Amino acid sequence: MTAIEIEKVTSNDLEALQKIGRQTFQETFSESNSEENMNSYLEEGFSMKKLSAELNDENSEFYFAKVDDQVIGYLKLNFGESQTELKDAKSLEIERIYVPKEYHGKRVGQLLYDKAIQVAKQKKAEYVWLGVWEENPRAISFYKKNGFVEFDKHIFKLGDDEQTDIMMKLKL
Secondary structure (H helix, E strand, O other): OOOOOEEEOOOOHHHHHHHHHHHHHHHHHHHHHHHHHHHHHHHHHOOHHHHHHHOOOOOOOEEEEEEEEEEEEEEEEHHHHOOOOOOOOEEEOOOOOOOOOHHHOOOOOHHHHHHHHHHHHHHHOOEEEEEOOOHHHEEEEEHHHHHOEEEEEEEEEEEEEEEEEEEEEEEO
């Protein structure tokens, strides 16, 4: 595989962001959720309007992992008021690291994660936090391997289904 490049997503990348967002969310969660709940989340959560607003938010940043100009994963970070919870000025939230199944185990997620930590340090964050679905053992072990510890739980609604996310944090 050619070298993986990490680059910041701009408003010109909206369609590519929507495509990778929908693809990876569906791959990751469709087996465990109803088709109806998945479809409504994919429509709303990855609508052009919502993604455009998120891309234009100065307290959020998206990054693509690319190989030969093909998007093979992405990262979404939030700071300050744009964090989904906590909203602590001293923290940074990793809202999403998604990589298509065919690229699992090829260090794509690790490179995106490393970028998140680099940004957190540039912004002088004291800690990084995230929420991960309790039924996603692969992601949980990835974050534990990187030094994250559990500190709380919260509910994530997917359609009419309430799911529990484990909240994890890493002190920098």
